[in-house]
Amino acid sequence: MLNQVADLDRVFQALTDPGRRSMIERLSQGPASVSELARPLSMSLAAVVQHVQVLEASGLVRSQKTGRTRTCAINPAALRTAESWISERRTLVERRLDRLGEYLAETAGVPDAWPAGQPPRRSSSDPEENR
Amino acid sequence: MLNQVADLDRVFQALTDPGRRSMIERLSQGPASVSELARPLSMSLAAVVQHVQVLEASGLVRSQKTGRTRTCAINPAALRTAESWISERRTLVERRLDRLGEYLAETAGVPDAWPAGQPPRRSSSDPEENR
């Protein structure tokens, strides 16, 4: 349970790649061999093996070799780790925004907008206000 | 709403970096300037600006410049995007595993373990069974 930062690192890192996400999607339907995972993915089998290794290192996937085929399966606990991290921050933000919303009720013509403090006295030249 | 793949890419990509996650954590308490975000993060201000740019490109953060300071705030919608993706896959997996569990009830001595199909007849030399 220690070292959650590095864990989150590896999980989000693993989820970054679209190919790996598509493997996760495939695996959420049920276990699959490496070749099955490779099939829809225009890249070499070796590349897919490497992706599987990343997924395993992150804990998102477990695998087991039987005969000559390696069967991969999802470990939902790892998904939960990432999901909780996001969820906790999101609820925090939303609660804060809700409180702010009911406190301000309505103030300016902007209904749902910027939660800043001061009335922004702007400078004359304003090369890029929002991004 | 199109191009969700690229969106997810950018969001997970943004969440990969521990520095950026710590900025998200700070921002979930409320808006902050770039310098405030930089304070606890032993790295140059320029580096932090670059991280903020990544966060903005992902949609996780919005910012607005007033005077000489840029104020950053979280956009919870982007958090929801990532959270839903994970959540959907996780529930899928868990439901499948539940069905499987009640179907098998108990079969072998392993209570909560491998959801494979065949009784794995193993080969004699088995250099690395699981990873």
Place this chain on the structure above:
DNA sequence: GTAATAGTGAAGCATCCGCTTGACTATTCG
């Protein structure tokens, strides 16, 4: 036994990432 299948390991390569430094601009403080 021979051949096809499934995967592994290692090297190499182009590109991307995170960061630094240095020069510069715009704003605010005294």
Place this chain on the structure above:
DNA sequence: CGAATAGTCAAGCGGATGCTTCACTATTAC
């Protein structure tokens, strides 16, 4: 005014990432 603050821009650098190919092993099918 001049100095400090807050941020921006651009170049550059070392290390990680995402592939590829080639050689090789173990298993299964004929």
